[in-house]
Amino acid sequence: MKVGKLIHLKEFLEDAKNGNVDIGEFTAKVFSETKKIQEKFAPFITINDSIGELKKGRIFPLPISVKDCICTKGIKTTAGSKILDSYMPPFDATSVSKVKENGGFVLGKTAQDEFGFGTFSTNCAYSVPKNPYDRERSCGGSSGGAACITAAATFPHVAIAESTGGSITAPAAFTGTVGLTPTYGRISRYGLIDYSNSMDKIGVIGKEVFDAALLFSVISGYDPLDSTSSKVETKDFTRFIEKDIKGMKVGIPKEYFEGIDEKIAKNIMERAASLESLGAELVDISLPLTKFSLPSYYLIAMSEASTNLARYSGLRYGLQENVSGNFSEYFSDIREKGFGKEAKRRIMLGTYARAAGFREAYYIKALKVRQLIINEFKNAFGKVDVLLAPSMPITAPKFSEIENLTPLQIYNIDKLTTAPNMAGIPTISVPAGTVSGLPVGVQFMANYFDEEKLISVASAIQK
Amino acid sequence: MIYMVKIGLEIHCQLNTKSKLFCSCSTNISEKEPNSETCPVCLGFPGYKPVVNKKAIDFTIGIGIALGCTISNETFFSRKTYFYPDMSKNFQITQYEIPIATGGSIDIEGNKIRIRRVHLEEDPAKIVYANGDISTTEYTLIDYNRSGIPLAEIVTEPDIETPKEARKLLEKISAILEYLNVYDVSKEASLRVDANISSEGERVEIKNITGFENVEKALSYEVIRQKSMTRMKKVIERETRHFDETTRTTKGLRKKEYEEDYGYIFDPDLPSIRIDDAWINSIKDNLPELPDNKVKRFVGEYKISDYDAGVIAYTGKDMADFFEDCCKIYKRYDNISKWIINYLLKSLNWNSQKVSESKVKPNTFIELLEIMDNGEITERYAKELIKEYVDSGISPRALAKKNEFKVTDAELKKTVEGILKENEKALEDLKAGKENAKQYIIGLVLKATNNQANPKLIIKIMEELIH
Numbered sequence: 001m002k003v004g005k006l007i008h009l010k011e012f013l014e015d016a017k018n019g020n021v022d023i024g025e026f027t028a029k030v031f032s033e034t035k036k037i038q039e040k041f042a043p044f045i046t047i048n049d050s051i052g053e054l055k056k057g058r059i060f061p062l063p064i065s066v067k068d069c070i071c072t073k074g075i076k077t078t079a080g081s082k083i084l085d086s087y088m089p090p091f092d093a094t095s096v097s098k099v100k101e102n103g104g105f106v107l108g109k110t111a112q113d114e115f116g117f118g119t120f121s122t123n124c125a126y127s128v129p130k131n132p133y134d135r136e137r138s139c140g141g142s143s144g145g146a147a148c149i150t151a152a153a154t155f156p157h158v159a160i161a162e163s164t165g166g167s168i169t170a171p172a173a174f175t176g177t178v179g180l181t182p183t184y185g186r187i188s189r190y191g192l193i194d195y196s197n198s199m200d201k202i203g204v205i206g207k208e209v210f211d212a213a214l215l216f217s218v219i220s221g222y223d224p225l226d227s228t229s230s231k232v233e234t235k236d237f238t239r240f241i242e243k244d245i246k247g248m249k250v251g252i253p254k255e256y257f258e259g260i261d262e263k264i265a266k267n268i269m270e271r272a273a274s275l276e277s278l279g280a281e282l283v284d285i286s287l288p289l290t291k292f293s294l295p296s297y298y299l300i301a302m303s304e305a306s307t308n309l310a311r312y313s314g315l316r317y318g319l320q321e322n323v324s325g326n327f328s329e330y331f332s333d334i335r336e337k338g339f340g341k342e343a344k345r346r347i348m349l350g351t352y353a354r355a356a357g358f359r360e361a362y363y364i365k366a367l368k369v370r371q372l373i374i375n376e377f378k379n380a381f382g383k384v385d386v387l388l389a390p391s392m393p394i395t396a397p398k399f400s401e402i403e404n405l406t407p408l409q410i411y412n413i414d415k416l417t418t419a420p421n422m423a424g425i426p427t428i429s430v431p432a433g434t435v436s437g438l439p440v441g442v443q444f445m446a447n448y449f450d451e452e453k454l455i456s457v458a459s460a461i462q463k
Numbered sequence: 464m465i466y467m468v469k470i471g472l473e474i475h476c477q478l479n480t481k482s483k484l485f486c487s488c489s490t491n492i493s494e495k496e497p498n499s500e501t502c503p504v505c506l507g508f509p510g511y512k513p514v515v516n517k518k519a520i521d522f523t524i525g526i527g528i529a530l531g532c533t534i535s536n537e538t539f540f541s542r543k544t545y546f547y548p549d550m551s552k553n554f555q556i557t558q559y560e561i562p563i564a565t566g567g568s569i570d571i572e573g574n575k576i577r578i579r580r581v582h583l584e585e586d587p588a589k590i591v592y593a594n595g596d597i598s599t600t601e602y603t604l605i606d607y608n609r610s611g612i613p614l615a616e617i618v619t620e621p622d623i624e625t626p627k628e629a630r631k632l633l634e635k636i637s638a639i640l641e642y643l644n645v646y647d648v649s650k651e652a653s654l655r656v657d658a659n660i661s662s663e664g665e666r667v668e669i670k671n672i673t674g675f676e677n678v679e680k681a682l683s684y685e686v687i688r689q690k691s692m693t694r695m696k697k698v699i700e701r702e703t704r705h706f707d708e709t710t711r712t713t714k715g716l717r718k719k720e721y722e723e724d725y726g727y728i729f730d731p732d733l734p735s736i737r738i739d740d741a742w743i744n745s746i747k748d749n750l751p752e753l754p755d756n757k758v759k760r761f762v763g764e765y766k767i768s769d770y771d772a773g774v775i776a777y778t779g780k781d782m783a784d785f786f787e788d789c790c791k792i793y794k795r796y797d798n799i800s801k802w803i804i805n806y807l808l809k810s811l812n813w814n815s816q817k818v819s820e821s822k823v824k825p826n827t828f829i830e831l832l833e834i835m836d837n838g839e840i841t842e843r844y845a846k847e848l849i850k851e852y853v854d855s856g857i858s859p860r861a862l863a864k865k866n867e868f869k870v871t872d873a874e875l876k877k878t879v880e881g882i883l884k885e886n887e888k889a890l891e892d893l894k895a896g897k898e899n900a901k902q903y904i905i906g907l908v909l910k911a912t913n914n915q916a917n918p919k920l921i922i923k924i925m926e927e928l929i930h
Contacts, residue, residue, distance in 0.1 A: 197731035310553035
């Protein structure tokens with residue numbers, strides 16, 4: 001195992017606050033280490049070279065990596081796509097400005113599948129991040145770079161990631177890190193380059209539950225610049241670390257264990273048993289609509305994505321060429337050159353799913369299924385506090401294995417994450433040991449705005 | 464052979480909110496440098512999110528109520544996707560399934576024109592063709608200042624039967640919108656119309672016509688074109704045409720073989736909006752008096768004719784207010800309406816002015832009627848004087864006085880003597896005390912003096928001469 005050593009953030013921040021950290025020395029070390037990690041595992045598309053003056057805030061002087069689909073003022077932001085080659089946003093996303101206000105700084109922009117279109121961070125126009133456990137293997141996706149640097153960091157660091165259908169849980173599980181996907185609307189999407197706006201959620205990946213809880217506390221909260229931002233008040237979620245879980249009802253949904261690698265399932269059930277020993281009550285539960293989540297998720301995601309991507313026409317930003325031919329010829333040429341294969345596939349499928357004559361059968365029907373799945377979760381959370389399931393049905397695959405998968409086989413790997421993601425409920429993925437030397441993740445899901453329960457149960461299991 | 468013509472209009476009204484529909488850029492873009500009133504939201508930059516301008520929803524609710532529509536209790540925005548250079552995102556944020564208002568109607572001289580819906584959407588950017596012509600231009604420039612300005616789109620059912628009726632409907636809707644104070648009548652292109660017309664064959668759409676006169680012209684041309692097509696046994700195909708203002712003809716833009724596919728989805732950045740009864744009522748309670756209600760009130764309160772009240776109310780809110788201000792200081796209301804409609808409006812129209820933009824004020828206008836009433840000037844002279852008054856705004860009495868001295872008393876006496884000599888019959892009648900003759904002679908004298916004489920003085924001279 002070549003992953004970076006564990007530094008407890010709480011102690012580090014305490015030291016920094018007391019003036020026991022030489023900031024110049026610290027940041028120099030961070031960047032020299034980052035360079036080494038980049039050479040070995042390629043988690044970044046861009047490494048930031050000017051961090052400016054740091055504010056003395058709650059996370060001073062913490063380096064934060066930011067997924068490349070999140071806008072950073074004056075730092076190239078491509079969302080992993082050639083079509084946004086050399087795009088410099090004129091502003092910071094709300095989550096990024098909150099990091100800066102609280103004393104953190106942007107370490108760099110992490111690699112991802114183009115616009116978030118992938119499960120393995122292999123649909124990348126730029127660097128493909130390599131798994132710190134085995135460089136032949138994927139980090140998962142689409143927030144692969146975020147998980148990669150989190151696992152590999154030899155210095156204090158937390159990542160801002162993003163999930164639409166499982167893009168935080170998958171890479172967290174494959175790299176042995178903690179990935180928190182909050183309730184939809186809890187972290188402002190202002191400054192997030194859209195994939196599927198009704199499901200896109202900014203979240204965090206850290207080495208420990210504390211790290212994730214800390215950064216989540218800092219960047220969450222209502223933002224008038226995002227109309228879907230929730231007014232539910234944010235709080236200091238680190239307070240819920242290791243809170244007693246005696247009496248907590250943990251649901252085990254049987255559908256999430258069907259067709260799962262047996263060794264993974266065994267690991268997960270061992271974790272469940274350990275919770276029982278801490279006083280939690282395990283409850284068998286069934287979520288029969290789970291199997292419909294995958295197709296509905298992809299229909300909604302692709303429908304929305306195909307409209308979001310329409311704006312990239314080489315006119316005002318991103319990839320541009322000398323104008324020739326008429327408008328249609330020009331933008332078709334730019335889009336042909338700028339989009340990767342998976343982006344083109346999703347534009348075509350998404351356009352089809354919302355086209356007149358098919359719209360009712362695909363797009364509208366998928367929205368109805370989403371509502372039913374939301375109801376099913378709400379119903380379940382009337383009976384239990386959290387749900388426990390494997391994060392992913394497999395461990396990190398080799399790049400050579402991924403090459404042989406069909407798009408449908410790849411989409412299928414998301415089957416454990418699409419339901420909670422399309423419902424917009426919060427989830428957390430925590431390391432649950434290893435199978436054949438590769439990390440396994442266990443995920444917890446909770447009702448809307450119940451992140452504190454996730455943090456309590458996840459920190460209990462981590463212990 | 465009788466041709467049945469069916470016309471339906473889509474009327475796009477630029478709302479005069481202070482800021483754009485989804486960002487804080489100003490909507491005041493006239494005479495602004497191209498692309499100066501823009502931000503990353505209305506330019507469609509990645510990462511930015513729209514935030515709806517509530518005022519624009521208020522305005523659209525107001526329009527819906529004024530057109531007799533039902534206001535939806537829940538409404539939302541959708542994305543209409545098509546690639547066009549004036550679209551900053553290549554989708555337009557508009558309303559599809561549930562618009563803000565549905566199912567109203569407007570009466571045009573007894574014909575009820577149904578309003579299908581009123582919805583809110585963002586205006587695309589403005590396209591400037593290098594040589595001003597869409598079909599032969601070499602390149603195209605785009606001005607995003609207009610991108611994101613709120614548009615209320617009013618869609619009628621195809622209930623309009625003639626091009627003239629289409630124009631009347633537009634004039635009526637324009638007056639209503641002006642009363643609501645939701646759009647700026649004086650702004651170039653603040654009302655744009657797409658007209659659908661079908662007579663013998665398929666429906667033809669004429670896109671983006673500005674000006675009510677142009678709408679009538681475009682439709683009239685189209686009626687004739689379609690008639691002659693039919694006479695020549697040609698098939699009228701479904702197509703989109705463009706109106707050329709200089710040649711006053713329509714030209715084919717593209718054939719439509721099937722319904723456009725805009726691939727509508729719900730806009731996932733904008734949560735649905737609940738419009739509860741309290742919201743609707745607060746707008747209803749604050750609506751200004753609308754022109755139809757004004758007409759009714761004017762007829763009842765001032766006892767003027769339906770026709771007069773209609774002309775005054777629909778000329779514009781400023782004219783209606785002007786009329787009422789006049790009524791406060793002068794009680795012969797029918798005389799006010801008569802003089803507004805027959806003379807004041809003509810002079811204003813001649814100058815292409817609205818009364819509020821002119822130098823005409825209630826007190827001076829009423830002075831004109833008063834000096835006519837008390838015989839200081841004749842009606843005939845007043846008709847002449849009003850032109851000068853509208854141009855200058857100078858008090859009519861002062862104007863009359865100024866003009867009076869142009870003919871000296873001696874000259875006038877000579878003129879009257881001469882005219883009486885030439886009109887023996889009139890002189891006899893005059894001696895017999897016939898009023899007709901008196902007016903006739905005054906008329907002749909005024910004519911001879913180019914209206915430069917004081918009628919009172921003419922009478923005095925006449926009386927001296929016959930006694």
